[in-house]
Amino acid sequence: MSNHENCYHCGLPNDPQQEFFTTILGQPRQLCCPGCHAVATAIVENGLESYYQFRTEPAEKGDDALDITLAKLAIYDQPELQEEFVYDEGKHKQIQLTIEGITCAACGWLIEKQLIKQAGIKQVAVNVAERRAVVTWESATISLSKILLTIKRIGYHAMPFQPDQHEQSFINEHKRYLKKVGLAGIMTMQVMMLMTGLYFDLFGNIGHETRQYFYWIALVLTTPVVFYSGSVFYLGAFKALAAKTVNMDVPVTIAVLGTYLAGIKSVLLEEGEVYFESICMFVFLLLLSRFLEHRARQKAAQVSANLMQHIPVTANQLDEKGNLTTQLAKSLSVGDKVLVKAGETVPIDGIIERGESRIDESMLTGEFAPVAKVAGDGVYGGTINQNGVLEVRVTATLKNALVNQIIRLQTSALINKPKIAQTADRFSKIFVSIVLVLSALTFGFWSYLGSEQAFWIMIAVLIATCPCALGLATPSALTCAMANLNSHGILIKRADALEQLTKIDTIALDKTGTLTKGAFSIEKQVFAPEIHESTALGIAHALETASEHPIASAFLSNTDFTARNVKVEPGKGLMGHVDGEVFYIGSPQWFAEVTGHTLVVLPLSPNVILFNEHQWLAAFVVSDELKEGTDTVIDELRARYAMCLLSGDTQKQVDKVARALNIQNAMGEMTPESKMAYMQDAQRDGSRVLMMGDGINDAPVLAQADVSVAVGNATDVARSAADVIFLNAELQGVQRVIGIAELTARKIKQNMAWALGYNVSILPFAVSGILHPWMAMVGMSLSSIIVVANSARLLKKDLL
Structure with missing residues (x-):
């Protein structure tokens, strides 16, 4: 079958009934289906068509039923479904997405650049470490389904972030890593036994045919390591090149495939050296370092993401008549009332209306001592009611509950990289470019001198100086440090x-609430002759009910007064209408500002004044204790x-x-x-x-x-x-x-010093030809493992 009969994108036969064409690399190319046509068009329109120059094999077949795919994704545009995972940010909406298929920073770059070109997208931030993205968009301009479809068109699968599914994604990747590492490890042992015996003449005086036979066995054992275990590096290199950049997977790919092809040539021609054991060892050790990094990231991510596992699926809802019905926790609305029995987990954030108990909040704060709670106190979903029965009024839907806020905060946190991380990222790209140029110059120099080892010296340079450890230095430390802090609330x-x-x-x-307990009480009080004590306290209570400030707790008591149109003046106090008259409660300075009068001399120095537009009505000394x-x-x-x-x-x-x-x-x-x-x-x-x-x-x-x-x-x-x-x-x-911040900075500096020190010190040995490829492979892989292990020490809960 001639080439024009095959799809230029995926290589499968074209449909004779339908023709799809697009211009790629200056020539019209035929494609087999609407899916491949859409993917190829998206790649070309975004300036990424160099992908077709660097690819080593056809891409996966595109979605040939885009209309069906769009119809499936359209369900995410339904308001009822968005209520669960879409957050309103004023005139914009925001969502967290789990993205499958991310392997390196180039993937994050590609997704960000592709999405930000879409009209209506305000902000895109991809967290490569956790394979999550935060997208903010204008719903009037672009729909969520189109955002998901845009990501799908460039080869990634995105779905709204859900902790259970995200955790399963980590588990699946964990299994894939185990398979790849396991295969590489088993084959490495077999090939090492064969090649070590040949190198050190452990098999005795064997003939040429027997030696070649052993080489063929080593080749067969090495092939699955190269094409299965090592595929993760080629995919990362391919996506980086498609994005017109380079990453650390590029020199790794060149080194592995170059050594493998040179080995095949030597076996076929029955001359020259083979380094099959070095390939297997390199892939195994490098995969091992990435597997350890993945484990560290997974453990760090579990600290916040697994908080949702503490939330019960159902809740006991109380209706107006006091009847109990079982409802899904996520279906509860603000204002609903739930009953939480002794020993049960609080299903959602709310305020206690009746009852008292001790609540275990260790899953949030890291402190295992239970906290006493009474009517008026707040409780949070996922905490445990140890004793007593509580009636709780819901104050936030499950989507906006504290545990969900924690997850959102942590996702956003890693998006804002420190300067040292940004510098390391930029330096890594520059360093990779330098490595590629230096290895080419090394090859040219030794070839000019006529050395038969020129190719292997170049391979040693590529491997020894690959900045894998440098790329891991900062993100591994930051992720582990934040996980440690999460565990302490x-x-x-x-x-x-x-x-x-x-x-x-x-x-x-x-002072208030930071250094002090915030449990206020009225220490002294005095009232103007024009107002009765109970009336003044009732008005004060009605106004303070609308305040979040801890000082409001000193005025909470039963009252028949109701305040309307209450307005908070930060740093001053509150104002509102009680029985049609405007009243103020706040600082003495605010009293002087509003009335234009100086406070009369009182037998106390008040810090809270109740007044109207003309005069003071009550003065209070409110205080609390130090924590x-x-x-x-x-x-x-x-x-x-x-x-x-x-x-x-x-x-x-x-x-x-x-x-x-x-x-x-x-x-x-x-x-x-x-x-x-x-x-x-x-x-x-x-x-x-x-x-x-x-x-x-x-x-x-x-x-x-x-x-x-x-x-x-x-x-x-x-x-x-x-x-x-x-x-x-x-x-x-x-x-x-x-303390953790200082330890993290120290770990990052240690990691970068080790990574840079190793690369710089090993370079002269590699360029001079002293360092054999297998030595370079062991050194580089161990360097990455040391960096990950050093960062993982930040996960220890009792670190300080």
């Missing part, structure tokens, strides 16, 4: 925050960093806390704007500041800080602005996150 939203943490010299602290162990943490931090306390509370209250903690620089009565100004001034003076806070008024300064931490029960606004989130309210987490 610490979430990192930006991977580069770990790098920034090692550079800070100043720590700024909010246990806070003084010890601050003492240890003070030895290394400049400390300052920034609070919106009265200066008297701030000074009280500052004296207890021996913090010299303490400022009270600060608005969000003044906190921001202080931060900016410190940064202009060269300070690198870590800010810790938990309230709405802390959000601007958290966003401004070099690194920001939201502590414990922080508001959603504070969590959104922070780089690091502590699920546990204890302050000790700051020591751990700084």
